[in-house]
Amino acid sequence: MLEIADLSAGYGEAGVLDAVSLDVARGSITALVGSNGAGKTTLMRTVAGLLPVKAGGIVFDGSDLTRAAPHDRVERGLSLVPEGRLIFPGFSVEENLRAGAIAPHARPRLAARLEEMYALFPILKQRRRQPGGTLSGGEQQMLAIARGLMSCPRLLLLDEPSLGLAPAVAQSLFETIVRIRGTGVTVFVVEQDIRSTLEIADTAYVLENGRIVMLGTAADLLEDPQVRQAYLGL
Amino acid sequence: MAEHSRFLALLAVAVAAFALVPRLGGDYAIGVALNLLMWIALTQSWVVLSAMTGYVSLGHAVFFGAGAYAMVLCFGSLPFWLSVIVAGAATGLLALLVGYPCLRVRGPYFVILTFGLAELVKFVVINVEAALGQFGRLLFGGPGLAQIFYVVLVLAAVSVIVTWFVRRSRFGAGLRAIRENEEAAETLGIDVARYKVLAFALSAIVPGMVGAAMVLRTTYFEPLDLFNPITSFTIVSIAIIGGGDDVPGPVYGALFLVLMQELLWANWPEVYMILLGGLLVAFVLGVPDGIHGRVAAWRKARG
Numbered sequence: 001m002l003e004i005a006d007l008s009a010g011y012g013e014a015g016v017l018d019a020v021s022l023d024v025a026r027g028s029i030t031a032l033v034g035s036n037g038a039g040k041t042t043l044m045r046t047v048a049g050l051l052p053v054k055a056g057g058i059v060f061d062g063s064d065l066t067r068a069a070p071h072d073r074v075e076r077g078l079s080l081v082p083e084g085r086l087i088f089p090g091f092s093v094e095e096n097l098r099a100g101a102i103a104p105h106a107r108p109r110l111a112a113r114l115e116e117m118y119a120l121f122p123i124l125k126q127r128r129r130q131p132g133g134t135l136s137g138g139e140q141q142m143l144a145i146a147r148g149l150m151s152c153p154r155l156l157l158l159d160e161p162s163l164g165l166a167p168a169v170a171q172s173l174f175e176t177i178v179r180i181r182g183t184g185v186t187v188f189v190v191e192q193d194i195r196s197t198l199e200i201a202d203t204a205y206v207l208e209n210g211r212i213v214m215l216g217t218a219a220d221l222l223e224d225p226q227v228r229q230a231y232l233g234l
Numbered sequence: 235m236a237e238h239s240r241f242l243a244l245l246a247v248a249v250a251a252f253a254l255v256p257r258l259g260g261d262y263a264i265g266v267a268l269n270l271l272m273w274i275a276l277t278q279s280w281v282v283l284s285a286m287t288g289y290v291s292l293g294h295a296v297f298f299g300a301g302a303y304a305m306v307l308c309f310g311s312l313p314f315w316l317s318v319i320v321a322g323a324a325t326g327l328l329a330l331l332v333g334y335p336c337l338r339v340r341g342p343y344f345v346i347l348t349f350g351l352a353e354l355v356k357f358v359v360i361n362v363e364a365a366l367g368q369f370g371r372l373l374f375g376g377p378g379l380a381q382i383f384y385v386v387l388v389l390a391a392v393s394v395i396v397t398w399f400v401r402r403s404r405f406g407a408g409l410r411a412i413r414e415n416e417e418a419a420e421t422l423g424i425d426v427a428r429y430k431v432l433a434f435a436l437s438a439i440v441p442g443m444v445g446a447a448m449v450l451r452t453t454y455f456e457p458l459d460l461f462n463p464i465t466s467f468t469i470v471s472i473a474i475i476g477g478g479d480d481v482p483g484p485v486y487g488a489l490f491l492v493l494m495q496e497l498l499w500a501n502w503p504e505v506y507m508i509l510l511g512g513l514l515v516a517f518v519l520g521v522p523d524g525i526h527g528r529v530a531a532w533r534k535a536r537g
Contacts (some may be wrong), residue, residue: 019508048421050417050421051418069425070420070421070423071423071424071425072422073423074422074423075419075423079421079422080421081421082417082418082421085416086417086418086421087415087418088410088411088414088415088416088418089414091410091411091414095407098407099407099408099411099419099422100422102404102407102408102411102422102423103422103424106423107404147422148421148422150422151422151423161412
């Protein structure tokens with residue numbers, strides 16, 4: 001569904017990603033794991049169009065997105081939930097969700113989609129009139145994900161969704177990701193919590209210093225001695 | 235829908251009441267009401283850009299002045315009302331041209347850039363006038379005070395309508411999302427560059443038309459007056475005093491400022507600016523959400 005080929009990108013002169021290639025299969029949960037500074041967020045921002053591509057290409061559902069503007073990518077069914085959530089603190093929960101459906105293709109489905117999101121995240125319905133900035137960290141992450149889903153994406157990009165969450169909250173978040181895949185949305189997730197991510201993912205890639213150093217089924221990587229030693233501390 | 239009809243009814247009543255001023259009041263009353271309407275029109279326009287997106291323009295005098303200059307250039311060859319429309323088109327176009335490069339920078343850089351741009355245009359006009367051998371132009375035979383008043387009344391009503399409907403539209407939601415977090419807005423599919431430039435152009439048209447009408451009141455075109463940065467500062471002050479990103483803020487702010495002007499100016503002209511400065515400081519420190527914010531909180535408390 002998403003094919004990234006020999007992608008290089010970064011900030012200004014400094015290259016962060018060095019010829020990264022990966023595929024996200026339709027209907028899968030695909031994970032990209034790695035330590036701090038490996039280039040995970042840079043990859044997500046580049047796929048969403050927030051950073052320009054230096055070399056290589058991005059193909060989504062058969063159409064070339066390498067040079068497409070961020071709003072074009074949303075229009076074609078790609079949605080990024082950015083690192084740090086970036087919810088709109090002064091908007092109420094419902095206004096945040098409505099803003100998520102601002103793309104022209106999402107507008108007609110707004111009302112139905114809002115109900116779907118409230119069914120998926122009942123806590124948001126309880127808090128619908130509350131300013132987004134007053135929610136707890138876990139609730140804000142739920143809000144950010146629901147807002148990202150409001151545009152009815154076929155591929156959801158999650159950038160470090162468990163960042164800063166208490167372990168129990170993070171655990172329920174990973175369960176939520178599985179439920180989202182169950183609604184027919186393909187999920188591409190970038191994470192530092194490697195064990196929890198590999199437990200829910202189908203396929204995984206390991207990124208180190210801007211390069212893919214390992215790939216395979218998530219189950220295989222969980223058993224891989226190198227991964228266990230370097231990332232799981234076993 | 236009920237909200238829209240109530241708003242439009244209230245607006246119609248207000249416009250009708252103002253329309254009576256030239257019939258019932260003397261030149262002094264018309265002058266005060268004209269002043270009030272002018273600041274409402276200018277600040278409503280500013281709100282569409284700056285209060286909604288958070289890109290604070292400290293150079294809105296450039297559109298007021300450029301509109302006045304467009305009127306000067308049209309004066310004598312086009313009818314009054316047509317010149318006003320030409321002025322609005324010209325300032326809207328000016329904003330489209332400068333908007334794209336200007337809106338690439340954020341925060342304090344954008345503030346300084348708008349201020350610098352207004353000064354730049356002012357001195358360009360001064361130099362063009364000097365090259366043309368013009369040193370202050372007299373504009374005789376223009377419309378009378380009442381006619382200017384009605385034009386500015388219409389412009390104030392238009393600016394109120396624009397702010398009201400933008401604030402409640404998808405476009406307005408996008409502008410406010412940009413203010414809350416521009417990067418998040420971009421990931422939701424908002425074409426942020428286009429939204430910002432459109433808001434900039436929209437916020438420039440009415441001020442240009444107001445400038446075009448107001449220059450005829452003084453019957454004299456002097457770039458230093460019409461591009462006066464005090465105009466920009468006053469707009470921002472009214473917006474801060476009024477508060478919010480919706481229609482009521484500029485109305486409260488302009489009412490407050492014009493009342494203060496009349497009271498203080500009449501009684502203590504020598505300390506007028508000092509008092510105004512003190513009030514602004516008091517509002518920024520003590521009432522950051524402005525009169526509108528206080529009124530809303532008071533209403534909510536009453537249920």
